[in-house]
Amino acid sequence: MKTLVRILLKFSEKQVEKPITARVILEHGVPIAIISAHIDSRGGEILAEIPSTHSEKVINAFRQKEVKVTIPDLIEVNTEECVDCGSCLSLCPVNAIVFKEDSSVVFNKEKCIGSTCGICVNACPMKAIQLVEQNKNEHNSYSK
Numbered sequence: 001m002k003t004l005v006r007i008l009l010k011f012s013e014k015q016v017e018k019p020i021t022a023r024v025i026l027e028h029g030v031p032i033a034i035i036s037a038h039i040d041s042r043g044g045e046i047l048a049e050i051p052s053t054h055s056e057k058v059i060n061a062f063r064q065k066e067v068k069v070t071i072p073d074l075i076e077v078n079t080e081e082c083v084d085c086g087s088c089l090s091l092c093p094v095n096a097i098v099f100k101e102d103s104s105v106v107f108n109k110e111k112c113i114g115s116t117c118g119i120c121v122n123a124c125p126m127k128a129i130q131l132v133e134q135n136k137n138e139h140n141s142y143s144k
């Protein structure tokens with residue numbers, strides 16, 4: 001089974017009218033699974049999965065086209081504040097949050113779509129969930 005890497009692509013207002021993602025796919029022959037996207041005339045972002053064996057090549061290709069690329073941590077959960085109420089679970093559109101057998105809440109960060117959603121953040125009465133600011137993760141991404 002192939003290991004996949006999630007990347008967050010941020011497009012500027014000037015870039016949204018160009019077929020950048022399609023070009024990267026065609027130029028490099030690497031499949032890119034779009035998990036979620038929010039793009040309008042002012043810019044936007046795409047959360048995508050790519051095969052880890054091609055991640056450096058794909059990330060560099062997007063960066064050469066001046067797209068900001070990060071390998072995101074999408075949410076942070078303060079386990080001290082979480083009371084396992086399940087408010088977040090009931091609203092998650094991708095089932096990234098489940099109850100364990102002991103009734104505690106578990107977050108599957110690999111399923112989470114993060115900033116393109118964020119419903120769990122607003123649903124939490126304890127404010128125990130936060131979206132991770134992606135700018136701080138840019139140093140964790142591949143760079144040359």
